[in-house]
Each structure stands twice: as C-alpha cells, then as structure tokens.
Amino acid sequence: MRDWVEARWREMGVREQARFMVGCWALWEHRNKVVFYQREVDPGAVIKRTWDVVEEIDGGGCGNGGNEDGGRRSQVQGRRKGWEKPQEGFVKVNVDAGVKEDNGVSLGVVCRDCEGRVLWGVSCVQEQVWEPQVAQAVAVLEGVKEAHRRGNSMVMIESDCLHVIDALKRKAKGRSVLALVIDDILAASSSFVSVLWSYTCRVNNSVAHALAHLFPRIVGRVVWSDDLPPIVNNAVSFDLY
Known part of the structure; x- marks a missing residue:
C-alpha cells in the first residue's frame, strides 16, 4: 500500500x-x-x-x-499573501484566536471597509479553557456581536479556521460545544441584512492574529475605534490588498 x-x-x-x-x-x-x-x-x-x-x-x-x-x-x-477587499457595501471582519499555554484563550477581531480602512478592532483574553476550534468559533461570535453593536449590516466574516467556516456555511447542528457556539453565531448574525462566511490562509489574517496576541496575560476586553495600537497598525501597513 x-x-x-x-x-x-x-x-x-x-x-x-x-x-x-x-x-x-x-x-x-x-x-x-x-x-x-x-x-x-x-x-x-x-x-x-x-x-x-x-x-x-x-x-x-x-x-x-x-x-x-x-x-x-x-x-x-x-505564495500569494495579503488581505483582500470585500465587495462594495460590505465590511470585512477578520477574526483569530490563540489558546494560551497557561490556560484560557485570546481573541482578535478587526473590521475594515471595502477600501481597506480600519473601522474598529477588539482584543480579548478570557480564562475559559476551550479546544482550538471552539476558540476560533468564539472569536467569530465576538466579531459578529461587535459588528452588530456597531450597526454594520452587510458583513463578511473571515477566519483562517476552515472547519468553523465550513460549519457555518452548512449551518451544522449537533450537541458538542462547537455546535452550540455555531448556533449562537448563526442566531446573532440573523439580524444582518447580509452575511458572508469566508476562509483565508493564516498569512492573510495577520492583523486579527496580532490583536489576538496583543495582551497574552491580561484578562479583559479592549476595543478600538479607527486607530489601532502601533504594533497592529504595522501589520495593517504590511498587508497587501
């Protein structure tokens, strides 16, 4: 064989x-x-x-x-790298998550318009212990909820976790923790005029990744409007789109 x-x-x-x-x-x-x-x-x-x-x-x-x-x-x-613009009228919300070695997870979310301008960002560290795919789904949920709070109505959610994006597209059902988070995401996104689920390579998700690892040991949630921290702005500057 x-x-x-x-x-x-x-x-x-x-x-x-x-x-x-x-x-x-x-x-x-x-x-x-x-x-x-x-x-x-x-x-x-x-x-x-x-x-x-x-x-x-x-x-x-x-x-x-x-x-x-x-x-x-x-x-x-x-080898192509770079963030890609969403279609006209949409904002793109990139999300990422990291599982900390000393327990807990960190989440990063960044929203950009169809011209690539940063509209807002979120960095969040939580003490809950989740499997990596569940953590990625929670990052999506965080992005959906913040987009709703901001009044965004036409949203593309992008993650480098293919399994989560596939589950959202299929509206997967089940009794696992991941399936329950998927249900929460679908329910939270039902108020959008239009929502798209998009998978991208990890190298194209660098800004959300930077936000997810900004405060690795500080539990809490920080939200930015327009102007992200310098280290994250550097990631934006090197993005190609």
Whole structure:
C-alpha cells in the first residue's frame, strides 16, 4: 500500500495531492463518527466533503488556482499573501484566536471597509479553557456581536479556521460545544441584512492574529475605534490588498 501511494503521489498534480490528503482526513473524521458515536456514514458524503473542502481551500487564495500541473504559476499563486477587499457595501471582519499555554484563550477581531480602512478592532483574553476550534468559533461570535453593536449590516466574516467556516456555511447542528457556539453565531448574525462566511490562509489574517496576541496575560476586553495600537497598525501597513 505504501509503495502504491508513493508511486501515485509522484504522478499527481498539486490539486490531486490536495484531494488525496483531504480525502484521508475526511475518511478519518467519518471513521471517528462510526467508532465513537455509532453513526452511519454515507460514502457519498465522504466524497462530497472532500470536494467541498478542496474547493474552499482554492477559494481562500492559498491554493494553486485550479492548475493541475503544479507548475510555476501555481507556485507563485501559492505564495500569494495579503488581505483582500470585500465587495462594495460590505465590511470585512477578520477574526483569530490563540489558546494560551497557561490556560484560557485570546481573541482578535478587526473590521475594515471595502477600501481597506480600519473601522474598529477588539482584543480579548478570557480564562475559559476551550479546544482550538471552539476558540476560533468564539472569536467569530465576538466579531459578529461587535459588528452588530456597531450597526454594520452587510458583513463578511473571515477566519483562517476552515472547519468553523465550513460549519457555518452548512449551518451544522449537533450537541458538542462547537455546535452550540455555531448556533449562537448563526442566531446573532440573523439580524444582518447580509452575511458572508469566508476562509483565508493564516498569512492573510495577520492583523486579527496580532490583536489576538496583543495582551497574552491580561484578562479583559479592549476595543478600538479607527486607530489601532502601533504594533497592529504595522501589520495593517504590511498587508497587501
């Protein structure tokens, strides 16, 4: 089996390799549902899940742009960095979270308009202990709630956590902590005129990341309007859009 995989891997293009790796991950995810939750799994759902995730990665601006040959063009696109403007009339809210080694989580949120101007930002440190994906979902919830408080009505929420964005797009249901936070996010965002869920690479989420790690040991919440701290403004200045 190993020899076959290695031989096929060398023959694959970049996109095919992505499909293979995501397929392995999807199989493992569905295997866990069978083993730990005794849930029946439709093989077609595994294939659909694989294709959806690959398309989502391509759409996040971090893939090879759909090139099968894995050539120079795909390598250049794969290195592309930079925040991208939302469509006219929308604001984009980027979010990120970090799990602290000494317990608790830190959250970062930044809102920019369609010209790239910073409208507001949030840095938050909480004592609760969450799994990384739950922390990322809580960061999304923080962004949605602050956007609502600010009166933003057409909002694009962007995160570098693909699992959370995928769950929001699917309006995933369940009894886990993550599923409950997803429910809270969907309920809180229902008042928007329009809301879009967007995945991006971590390198394109640098401003929210900087805000999430601004006060790593101080529990509390700080909100900025217009002018962010200098260290975060530096991240904005180096963003490409």
